[in-house]
Amino acid sequence: MVVKRRLYCGSNGFDFSSIPRAPRSTRRKVSSTKNDDDSDIPINAIDLLASLAGKLLEESESSSTSTNAFEGDTQHHLVGNIKQEHAEDVKPCKSDLGNLASKSPTPSDVTSETSLENDCILEQAPVPDCKRALGLKPLVGCGNKKEDFDGITEETGGNIVKGEATVGSIADTFSLKDSSQLHVQFPESLHLDGDVKTPPGMIGVSNGSLEGYRNLSKLVCRDDDENYCKYYRSSEKCKSYRPLTRVGHRIMKKSMVTKYGRAVPRSKCFEDTRTDGCVKSLYRKRKLCRGYSPWKHETVHRKRRLSDKGLVVNSDGGLSCESVTNSPERRESENGVFSSAMGLHSTDSRVKFSIKSLRIPELFIEVPETATVGSLKRTVMEAVTALLGDGIRIGVLVQGKKVRDDNNTLSQTGLSSRENLGNLGFTLEPALEKLHAPLCSEDPIVSTPTDSTNLSERSSASPALDSRIPFHLQEADHVISSGICVENNQELVPYQSDVSADEQQPSSDSRALVPVSALEPEALAAVPLNEKPKRAELSQRRARRPFSVTEVEALVQAVEELGTGRWRDVKLRSFDNASHRTYVDLKDKWKTLVHTASISPQQRRGEPVPQELLDRVLAAHRCWSQHQLKQNGKHQAAAIMVGPSM
């Protein structure tokens, strides 16, 4: 029997939902969907292998599963009694809460509950006064400052920069929303005389600017080709026992199932396999396109994907360092999926230049031959946006050399005179740096996954390693999964306009799908990162928006006061103005904060969170989980007492 909530507060309509419920840990957890997998019995040797591989993977992935002490017990009893308990839970703490309520009535508390009687207000507040226990000091000035929460980079409309410009500021200037039409202006540094000292090793190539640069490129590429060949050979080996098509699909399915240890609805996948070649479901789930997950350092484990029907397309990797030309008209066609060309000119006191396009770093795409051109487009789109969403940086190249010191002025970097402007280039790089050598050349490249041997086996064991692989799939067979791959790239006609047809022409010849050759700058510009219509179709992943320290502070404070089970309140209270932060985000952030706080500082990454905050996180976490524990005890006790009799 469920007691009506309202009974406890008379008829004033107080909502007890604001009181933390029994933690989920006491609720029975459904053991995922493993059964599905188990029922999947292999029917032949190949399948057996695939299945075995899948199993192994699953095991390795789920080996760390822990069991909650409270799991699987009295859920059913609780259902009927939890609510009844709220009244009791709360009362013992009234005295404490008196302090709390009077000390710092939260906005939400007050505004939403003002009309309530005192009792209700008190009961609505969190039970223990963790605030006091934590020695809280009210924070001034943190919280709902909208400026703090609005992503500056993303909101920046124009890309005009004025004032003192350093190399770093150039890079920061770019918003990738419209990367193809960036117009940047920089004041030319004062030292135009040329007596500016150039940091050693920073710029430096001879005057044959592009010459030196190209040589470098070729070198890199050659190296890359060699690597490639290695993989290619092994691909031949694979061919000998390459499974049949049907099996290929099966393997695909398997990989989907094991990615998160969660079963993708089989029927659905199968349907998609037959129609859209799994592309739809795969990319809807974003399983193939994502090489890693920045939140969990996940690595794509798909060792057994040997889909012979798959067409692998990848642009050359890494850094685009398109030669800069002074003629904006010159548009170079590239082998890569995206090309970059840049026009540049200088006038008066400023350095003005426009970037026609930027080449996007490594991109791995796989679609079956049966995929439509449309789906390929969508796939590429998905890949690109995922890449951008995962964070990308701008690199600055002068005479083909990367400028690392962000604090140098342009003139110090060698960009003070007109002649030198022609040597300026930009690159897009994965935010998490991985690629060491710039890969850029006029020649088609198939970039190889770096050291596929160390990767992907133990993603959790070596997160630092894995997470650095930004976007490519870290398997050799991703590269070689079709010898086609090479050929495609090699034969890439730079400018293949006939690919532009939107029609759904299932081409039997994979070469007809030749990797995009030229998504022209316009095409790239047309890629509507903000447009919803297409976005809905693609089920875009939200852009990653790291929490600022200010936000963290606000979050910490809110949790300290409200506890860890009231994310909606936390949101309302401290992030009401941050529309991009959902309560789930806050909860997730708290989760990571707790994790961050409990690991050594050396292992932390990203914007460092002040230790003081992390300490508070830990303290609050302890306090509230302890509180939760007590609650559990009560609930269980109550369940035992009331449950059997009912």
Add this chain to the structure above:
DNA sequence: ATTAGGG
């Protein structure tokens, strides 16, 4: 719609 938890 919220919350909890796993990926």
Add this chain to the structure above:
DNA sequence: CCCTAAT
């Protein structure tokens, strides 16, 4: 940040 189950 995503997804799902359970409320």
